Amino acid sequence: MKEKLYTPGPVEASPLILQAEARPLIHHRTPEFRAEMKKAGEGLQRIFQTDDSVLILCCSGSGAMEGATVNMFSPGDPVMVIRGGKFADRWMNIAKAYGAEVTAVEVEWGQVADPDAVRKALKANPGTKVLFGTHSETSTGARHDVKALAAVAREFDVPFVVDGITSVGAMELRTKDWGLDMVVGGSQKGFMMAPGLGFVSVSARARAIAAASKTPRFYFDFNKALKSWDAGGDTPFTPAISLVRSLVVAIELIEEEGIENVWARHAANGAATRAAMKALGLSIYPSVSSEALTTVLAPEGITSDAIIKTLLKRHGMRLANGQDSLKGRIFRIGHLGLYSAGDILAVVGALEDTLASLGHGLTSGAGLSAAQQVFAKSAHRESAAV
């Protein structure tokens, strides 16, 4: 039996979306394909909640992050990164690789950035060219308050670039209203697709910065990408044709449900999962939880490796372990994309059985009841389509 993925990317992909990948290829330099690109790009604008162009790149999320980094400064420029997890560190590592002078706002793993700390840091570093932050930090499961952080960046007129890889299409994110200069997304997350596409929204201010940037770059040069896009849905290099066509289907599914309903469903799934874990005597790791995944501390005396392995063996469900120093200490339950209340109950039930089998004391059904009570109060009991 195929494992069911409860991992924060890749996620369970919709069969409708996967099937679109299998359609015979069309050539990319044709009106037919350009029409699909435009459809995808306009759909992404609605999902990102912006009028900015959203580039569709042939790369994984990390490639899109590189694009959102190298176009935003020139070598030697001072930039600022809000840390707090493995993916925030990726901003720092890319920026350093391309010669930026990086100031980090340190955030303890599992905690979220304090807007006041960012304000203080920006005050202390007046020449800062760009601020990098993370919406849903996949390594810890924390949700940073991007709206509040954007307001702080605006006080200093500093462009703000956000990793939304596990948040776009899953959690409330308002690129335009919040004033975000770039937001990065990825196909294998809220879009319920295979990996291979990265997305980046580019504000007018970010366009101007990209045009002036002296950072060495070629494949991820957004000037080229924007010029091609503006010419009518073109790309400077061969696009991932089959993935782009499956993106069109993904957007249709999201919009059939309605983006605000998608956000509400994820919020309900997150709240139900957290309630269930607490009812089983476990602790949630982050101080503020992302709605795309739930990160749980393994109970005293049981490693998360054992929980993950047992759950997979007994129930065919795959969770994610912690990364780096968190390996063995936490497990991460992904529920971004195509997950219904029933899917949440299934994994909670399986975790009750798994934890009990590993000697963790619990009342059978306690997690399920807690989850069910959250769903009862939510309008999002129903499964997502397909």
Place this chain on the structure above:
Amino acid sequence: MKEKLYTPGPVEASPLILQAEARPLIHHRTPEFRAEMKKAGEGLQRIFQTDDSVLILCCSGSGAMEGATVNMFSPGDPVMVIRGGKFADRWMNIAKAYGAEVTAVEVEWGQVADPDAVRKALKANPGTKVLFGTHSETSTGARHDVKALAAVAREFDVPFVVDGITSVGAMELRTKDWGLDMVVGGSQKGFMMAPGLGFVSVSARARAIAAASKTPRFYFDFNKALKSWDAGGDTPFTPAISLVRSLVVAIELIEEEGIENVWARHAANGAATRAAMKALGLSIYPSVSSEALTTVLAPEGITSDAIIKTLLKRHGMRLANGQDSLKGRIFRIGHLGLYSAGDILAVVGALEDTLASLGHGLTSGAGLSAAQQVFAKSAHRESAAV
């Protein structure tokens, strides 16, 4: 009716390969996926004819070219590019973007590099760190003698990096025997797949150069990619899972036919197409033809735009136009990947009709007879398996 692609990438993709893209996703950090990656990587070694590791990158061919460039020098280093087409120029543009001092060996478009000219250039530029060349120049349809050029590079102990994007899996290419340090391939070419994967073979010497390179890079840092690969089929960033799984099928299809048979089939298809075009009174554009595509000069008084448009309208077959200054002057018939003798006869027959309808004088059937005579002498009359 769906258009049939006779374009030099994307090509007609095998339905078997496309269907593999539609399978439910598996997680990439699992023994199951690592086994597929290893299978793909080992298959690529056989197709590239090398013991070197072949990296599987989530990007288009141009991204893979960027990887093969930035890891091979440090900023300010002198490098050499053999020109002669749009894609050779890509080597130059990437190298310049990353701060190399580029010496170009100029080759007129449509001509192929003279090994003596390269020898002279290397003698005149003794500090050259790396030589970049092209096997099948897709913009002109020329086939460069990579084996002879590699021998020249070896005289000077200069590493040789080859764009094999439209040659790997289509034309005779012997990475090990010819001593090539890096060869770049792409999924939407000889592999009969959708675009989205780039491949790069990395010699021991290239590994050492990558380890010492100071070029700024992150996503295309081959040190990270090789370290992950050596650890057992891993990737530093999320791989394009569905495309990698379809690559495994593509390799199976190629090996079922046999790589030398694939080369011979492409050689026969190329020879038959050229013979047909000549029999219709047309001229072949390049001095030495690639076996992946046939580039033909439009006859006096007829633009290639008209030929391409009419062929598409009357027969549903798509050719490629010339690029840049060649637009309107040439048409390119792609036959790399899944093309049988029957497919060649079909496009020749359709071109006879198209050219006649545009007022080009020809004897009906003359192209078909010429093609058929080539096939009669070839062992590769039979279609490739689906």
